[in-house]
Amino acid sequence: MNRILSYILLPLSLLFSSCAGPASGLESFNIEIYSPEYAQGFSILGAEGMESTILRVINPWQGAEDVTFDVFIARDGEKAPKGFRGEVIDGDAERVVCMSSTYIAMLDAISEVERVVGASGLGFVTNRYVCENGDKVKEVGYDANINFEVMVAQQTDLVLLYGVNGASMIEGKLRELGIPFVYVGEYMEEDPLGKSEWLVAIAELVGKRDKGVEVFSEIPRKYEQIKDEVSLFGLPKPKVMINTPYGENWFMAFTSSYMARLIADAGGDYVYKKNDSNRSLPIDMEEAALLIDEADVWINVDGVSTLNELKGRFPRFADAPCVKKGEIYKSDLKRAPGGGNDFWESGVIYPDKVLSDMAKIFYPREMEDVEFTYYRKLE
Numbered sequence: 483m484n485r486i487l488s489y490i491l492l493p494l495s496l497l498f499s500s501c502a503g504p505a506s507g508l509e510s511f512n513i514e515i516y517s518p519e520y521a522q523g524f525s526i527l528g529a530e531g532m533e534s535t536i537l538r539v540i541n542p543w544q545g546a547e548d549v550t551f552d553v554f555i556a557r558d559g560e561k562a563p564k565g566f567r568g569e570v571i572d573g574d575a576e577r578v579v580c581m582s583s584t585y586i587a588m589l590d591a592i593s594e595v596e597r598v599v600g601a602s603g604l605g606f607v608t609n610r611y612v613c614e615n616g617d618k619v620k621e622v623g624y625d626a627n628i629n630f631e632v633m634v635a636q637q638t639d640l641v642l643l644y645g646v647n648g649a650s651m652i653e654g655k656l657r658e659l660g661i662p663f664v665y666v667g668e669y670m671e672e673d674p675l676g677k678s679e680w681l682v683a684i685a686e687l688v689g690k691r692d693k694g695v696e697v698f699s700e701i702p703r704k705y706e707q708i709k710d711e712v713s714l715f716g717l718p719k720p721k722v723m724i725n726t727p728y729g730e731n732w733f734m735a736f737t738s739s740y741m742a743r744l745i746a747d748a749g750g751d752y753v754y755k756k757n758d759s760n761r762s763l764p765i766d767m768e769e770a771a772l773l774i775d776e777a778d779v780w781i782n783v784d785g786v787s788t789l790n791e792l793k794g795r796f797p798r799f800a801d802a803p804c805v806k807k808g809e810i811y812k813s814d815l816k817r818a819p820g821g822g823n824d825f826w827e828s829g830v831i832y833p834d835k836v837l838s839d840m841a842k843i844f845y846p847r848e849m850e851d852v853e854f855t856y857y858r859k860l861e
Contacts, residue, residue, distance in 0.1 A: 508565040511536050516682060516691065520675040520702070523667040524683045526691070533557040536568070537686055542667030543645030553664045555687065569662045574689030575640035579622055579633055581650075583607045585642040585666055587828040588681040592693045599636040602628075605820025608827050613818070628652050633661060640687060642666050672740050674747075674833035675702050681831055704834035705747075712749040712841050719751040720844045723777035723804070726784045726796075731764035741782070744833065748840035753777050767798075774802045779843060781811045781857070789860040810860040811843050825856040 515535055516526040527536040539551040552568030562570050579600035580586045586609050589595045595611045600622040604612065612619050620636055623629045630652075633641070641663040643650050656663045664687065668680035678701050685694025722745050725733060735741045736757040745752045753773045757763050765773075774780060780802075786792045789808055793800040804810065816824035829836050832855075839857040842849040 508563045510563060516686070516695070518676070518679050518682070520673050521668075521671055521679040521683075522673075522676060523670055524680065526683070526686050529563070532560055534560045534562075535686060536566075537664065537683055539665050539667055539683075542665035542670060543649075544647050544670070546645075546648075551665050553662065553687070555689075557689075569664060571640055571662045571687065575662075575687050577637055577639045578688070579636070579638050579641045581622075581624075581641065581643040582666070583609070583822060583827045584668060584830045585684065586612055587831050588684040589688070590828070591681050591697050591831050592685050592688075592690050594685075594688050594690055594693075597688055599638065600633060603820075603822070606818055606822030608816055608818045608822050608824040626651065628655070630655055630659060634659060640664065642684070642687075644669065668830060672738060672743065674740055674744055674836070675705060677740065677830050678833055701832065701834050705837055708834060708837050708841055709747045712747075712845065715749065715845055715848050717749075717845065717848075719749055720778035721753050721776055722750040722844070723753050723774050723780040724782045726782075726786070727767070727770075728784075732767065732770045733762040733764050735762050736760060744836060744840055748837050748844055750779070750840065750844045771798060771802075774799050774804065777802070777804050779809045779811070780804045781813070781840075781843065783810055783812050783860070786860070787812075792860060808859065808861075809843075811857050812860060813839075813856045815854055815856050815858045829856050 510529040511527045513528045513530065514525060515528040518524065523540050523542060525538050527538060534557045535555050537553045537555065541547065541549050542551060554562040554566055554568060554570045555574065556562065556570060556572050576597060577599045578597045580598055581602045583606060586595060586598055586601060586607060589597060590609055595609060598612060598619055600620045601607060601612060602622055602624045604621045607613060620632050622632050638661050641656060641661055643652065643663055644666055653663065666680060668677045671677045679698055682691065682694040682698055685691050724735065724741060734754040734757055736759050737752065737755055742752045753776055783792060786795055789810060792810060793805065799805055813825040814823050835855040838852055839854050842852045842854065843857060
């Protein structure tokens with residue numbers, strides 16, 4: 483509450499201090515316009531007497547240490563401060579290219595999805611506006627096959643992109659073309675609410691910070707309400723297994739990961755407690771079989787669509803108690819024709835809805851009136 487009050491009162495302080503004149507150096511941008519409560523990877527800075535802001539992104543990819551990326555959003559004809567070496571957006575971004583469908587969902591959450599003019603992997607996008615407006619939203623390609631001509635033709639104001647183990651390979655070409663870009667590091671956040679809070683950063687880039695704060699403020703409230711409700715059930719926590727093999731490996735999330743936190747907050751007991759690192763680790767099939775035998779519920783299965791298909795592909799697990807009872811769930815209730823999954827699109831923005839789904843999975847009787855948003859039971 484104190485953070486929200488500070489946010490509301492801050493514009494007044496900036497207004498009354500405007501007589502001091504515009505800032506001249508980078509050091510003048512020392513006012514925290516927005517300091518996230520859950521996210522670790524961004525902040526929004528301002529300066530006395532200026533309408534412009536700096537979105538500061540911190541360590542936006544895996545393995546990043548002390549990496550800071552700044553983007554200056556120029557407003558009211560103001561210029562970037564002396565010494566600024568980041569990206570500059572001339573006014574609020576009106577025409578945006580999204581290199582991840584999650585960014586589309588963030589813009590949609592603040593009712594600004596119509597600013598999207600390009601995306602990577604359009605066939606995997608589930609957003610209704612994007613799917614229905616192929617004449618306005620163009621495919622820009624992916625990886626080493628980016629169509630920069632489309633970006634230019636779409637008069638792109640801003641590209642929202644990500645790095646995996648380092649800076650994006652398209653960064654240099656974007657600079658050459660003079661197209662501003664910013665790294666979005668929501669996938670680095672392990673707190674479900676931290677991922678969601680990045681929608682405020684996106685809102686800042688398009689001049690809708692107020693709307694971003696308003697939308698986000700409801701999500702933690704709903705999330706905590708569900709978490710508190712589950713805690714009052716007073717029932718034994720079901721043991722929860724996750725995932726299926728990827729190639730020869732079965733990756734298991736670490737105990738403080740995004741997925742493990744969701745399971746715990748929904749009242750589940752994540753079965754794999756050996757991994758206390760900061761990344762998913764592989765286990766062999768023998769260990770996976772032991773964990774499945776122990777589990778009451780198995781979620782996030784991949785590569786299968788029905789219970790019989792699961793048994794046929796993994797016959798060694800067919801006699802596990804959770805398989806016999808049919809307590810197997812997949813988060814693909816809403817998919818795009820090309821295979822895209824809304825769980826990884828809007829589900830990142832609405833962890834409260836994901837938590838509600840998980841609570842229904844773990845406590846079906848107590849949550850019988852809840853409708854699934856992302857998950858479904860394999861039949």
